[in-house]
Amino acid sequence: MNFARAFIPDPVWAAGRVAPLPTRWQGRLLDAWKGAHGKDRRGANVALREVTEKLLQVRIPLDASDAQLCDAAQALADRCASAAERIHEPFALLRHMEAIAEGQGIESPYRCGQPVGPAIARLTCHQWWRRKLRAHHGRAVEAAAIRLGYVRKGREIYCSTDTLQRRIQQNARNHASLENTTATNELGQEYTLAELAAKGPANKAIRRAELMTRIAGFERIARDMGHVGLFMTITCPSRMHRMRTVGPKGAKVVVDNPRWDGTLPRAAQAYLSKVWARIRAKLARLEIGLYGFRIAEPQQDGTPHWHFVVFHEADKVAQVRGAVLVHALRDSPDEPGAHAHRVDFKAIDWDRPDGSGSAAGYIAKYVAKNIDGYRLEADLHGNPALETSARVEAWASTWGIRQFQQVGGPPVGPWRELRRVEALPAGVPAHLVEAHNAVNKLAKFGGQDNAEAAGRVAWDHYVRAQGGVFCGRDYRVKVAQVEQDKLTRYGEQAGPRPIGVETTSVEEWIPESIKAMHPMDRYGFEPLRRTVHWLVESTRHEWVISGRARSNGRVSIGTAQPGPWTRVNNCTEGVSNGHGRTAAASGQVHAGLCGSAHAGAYAGEAIHGARVVPAGGAGGVPGAGETGAGTDHGGAGAGWLQGEELQRWREAHMCGPWVPVRGGGRRKSAHTGGRTGAALAAWLERTVHGPRLPND
Missing domain, CATH: 3.30.70 (Alpha-Beta Plaits)
Structure with missing residues (x-):
């Protein structure tokens, strides 16, 4: 039997390759293909196929704005979080979330031998998704622009205009968020985060x-x-x-x-x-x-x-x-x-x-x-x-x-930390005094004001105090750090935090028992030498987010103050509790929670885990007895459960332990009595969520 092989003309084939892409990118690709097709037909076709294969791996539209990337990140985080309601075995849940990430071209955060809790926490965090999507999407678009010859002198120099516009949108979004967020320290001083950022190297x-x-x-x-x-x-x-x-x-x-x-x-x-x-x-x-x-x-x-x-x-x-x-x-x-x-x-x-x-x-x-x-x-x-x-x-x-x-030279970290030190105690080593004077605008060297030296004096005096330009890792003044007894938002041990500067010195020391023996030379005693460790704490304020301006100009103040912190954390939009947008804030009705007493608690639990109630707080579902969507349930100082602790809390308060069904097969929850479908939804409304409210 003879089979006639169908022949597709190159223009038709090329149009089909670019059809799934945005109109602007279709024109770009076809223009480049037409320019090369007359000289090298096969090379032009291969190049078009390779470029479109890479671009089609990006599930988000190539012309997406930064706001659309943020929305996509939130949707993917919600999608992963919703999987936890159906899949309760940790590794199975992780595999399901990894498949979602791989479908977007994102590498899984899980590494062999590590606990699965932090990886699951990342896959349900919209901030993690936002960072990954920005990097993956931006590099894919920029790589395509470079391949097509758009990044060049006379057209779009250094980077593509699409990348430039997205970066401008991202910076504007970040600046608006900093301007609309207010922080208060322990002295009662109140600043916007933009004002605080302007005081450091971010300026x-x-x-x-x-x-x-x-x-x-x-x-x-x-x-x-x-x-x-x-x-x-x-x-x-x-x-x-x-x-x-x-x-x-x-x-x-x-x-x-x-x-x-x-x-x-x-x-x-x-x-x-x-x-x-x-x-x-x-x-x-x-x-x-x-x-x-x-x-x-x-x-x-x-x-x-x-x-x-x-x-x-x-x-x-x-x-x-x-x-x-x-x-x-x-x-x-x-x-x-x-x-x-x-x-x-x-x-x-x-x-x-x-x-x-x-x-x-x-x-x-x-x-x-x-x-x-x-x-x-x-x-x-x-x-x-x-x-x-x-x-x-x-x-x-x-x-x-x-x-x-x-x-070369000593690191800049101790130099910046010394600027936080207001005054040194008496008796500190001379090199620490010199290093502190080098960063102090009011210090004088050889009768010349450091401020008048326009920066020419400070750094060279600091380098000499540290041991010179060839000191390597043996510099004298280091940043003092202490371990933190807390976990990160992903359930991992938090890294050390700086508290000041530290250094060592060798000094002569005479024990008390021989101080009265005069003259000492008569007895052949010489002063002993000992190493002294110096630690000078720097001035640090504890900042607490006290309000966020919403899109309508109002300021939202949390009912429960989060724990104090010293770093800016721009992780939420439109709410003050710092635990992500609720279903009500995003305009979605999820599981009948909007407007119920547990709406804010559900939003936090879906992303971060269950809220831990301090001693003396209400038991049961965190925030029980409180009203108002988007509130911070659990009181001041409360944390969010992660990993196995989160699973145990859900078994104790929501789902109950998973027990085998008679005769084998699927397992069921002891609390829900094996209810499914409409019966399960009605049971949740009566016992956990509250009645379902219609969409506005």
């Missing part, structure tokens, strides 16, 4: 000023010690660049790079990290120390490259450059232009008469470009500085790239 101006302070401090140390400075740039091989620039100077054009192997910015960043790790290892074997800063920024097509400003001993110039060249050109060393463009060195000349040889002055434009565009009019490609900084920030956020990293 772009403060972040930029701190970076410039540290860079200028390193430069001052280098000049005092007779070291030399070096600017260098390390770029990825040609195979990692989607686009390339060709043509004579003044008439350059951007074209597709035929050598591109599909490498995306995150993989390129990992490559640069590996190269730098090898360079550091080689320099360590040569006993050469570096200190300074590294800045990662995108090229026109989103491929990262690294800028360095580093300082080292004057007689090590050739060895430093040799180590960098060996490893930076290890990949594709013979490609055209590798030695001319992949690595660039520029020595710092501090003796230039025009004063332009400053390391801080040179690196300032890169710092501003990657933060807020301060005092810049345009970038190297002629784009406005503010738009450039916004695109660079969106690029770094999407691909998870760390923009700034210190090289």
Whole structure:
């Protein structure tokens, strides 16, 4: 029997491949396919198939806004939480939730050998889903834009416009939430979270000023010690660049790079990290120390490259450059232009008469470009500085790239913690006093105000107090931490929290028993030496969320105050109890709970587990006897059960223990008497939920 093979014309096949995608993306894909189809029919078809396969793995629409991503996260968290009402065996429940995550292209949070409770808690948390969906969706969309050639000079430089718009929406959403949330400390001081955030490194101006302070401090140390400075740039091989620039100077054009192997910015960043790790290892074997800063920024097509400003001993110039060249050109060393463009060195000349040889002055434009565009009019490609900084920030956020990293020297953590220390006790070591003065705006060094030194003095004095630029991990002043006796929202042990600074000193000590023996030299006694551990607590306030402004302008104040905390936790919208949106707040009627006495309790239990009632509180269902949807049931200091404790509470208060049915087969709840369907719903209304209310 002869079978005639059906032939589908390429345009019809291509239209079918892009049909499930949004209209805008259909046009993008078909335009790119038509442009390549005339030159390479098979290559164009393969490229279209690969791109559409990756895009179709993203279940959320490609043109979804940040608000739609948040709504999808809430819906997926609710879907996982509702599975717990049907599946009561922990591992079976976890497998069901993992299938939901895998269907969205999200990796399961469970790791072999760990308890399942924290993984289940994450899969039922809308915040966890929001973070994962933003990363997965954003990277998939950005990868497609790079493959299609939209991320390039002259079109959508550094990142796609879709990514930029979503990032702007996310920042606006976060800012509005901070502005509408009020916190009160133990002194009665009340601020919005936006005001508190503006006092730390989250403020772009403060972040930029701190970076410039540290860079200028390193430069001052280098000049005092007779070291030399070096600017260098390390770029990825040609195979990692989607686009390339060709043509004579003044008439350059951007074209597709035929050598591109599909490498995306995150993989390129990992490559640069590996190269730098090898360079550091080689320099360590040569006993050469570096200190300074590294800045990662995108090229026109989103491929990262690294800028360095580093300082080292004057007689090590050739060895430093040799180590960098060996490893930076290890990949594709013979490609055209590798030695001319992949690595660039520029020595710092501090003796230039025009004063332009400053390391801080040179690196300032890169710092501003990657933060807020301060005092810049345009970038190297002629784009406005503010738009450039916004695109660079969106690029770094999407691909998870760390923009700034210190090289060598002591860490910045103790420096920031010392700024919280108001005064030092008497008798502390001299290096702790020097470090504290270095971060104190009112301190003076050599008769010069630290504030007047514009940041040039503070960091270098702090580094010297810590043991110098080559102190490594043996720096003297460390952040003091204590273990916390509490669990995280996912039921895991909370990490240590900082309480101040600590250091050690060696002092001379004379025991009381021999102090009266004078003169001591007559008896041959010398003062003993002992190590003293110093711990100086820093000033920290305990902040409590006291109100949230709703969309109608009113402020919602919780009936029960949550436990005190010292970090901003932007985890809810529209309610004040900090346990997620209730069914009533989201406009949904779930299991007849809206408006009932247990509506707020159910919303918390569905996401976080059962509420723990303090001693002396009401028993039974948490919050029993209270009214009002969205209230915080259980009283002050109450927590949320997780994992096995949550299962035991549900067995004791809602479902009862699971017992085998006579004759084998499915099991039933002793409390519900095996009721199902309408009978079970009626029983729940009478005993647990309250009557079902109609939709508004």
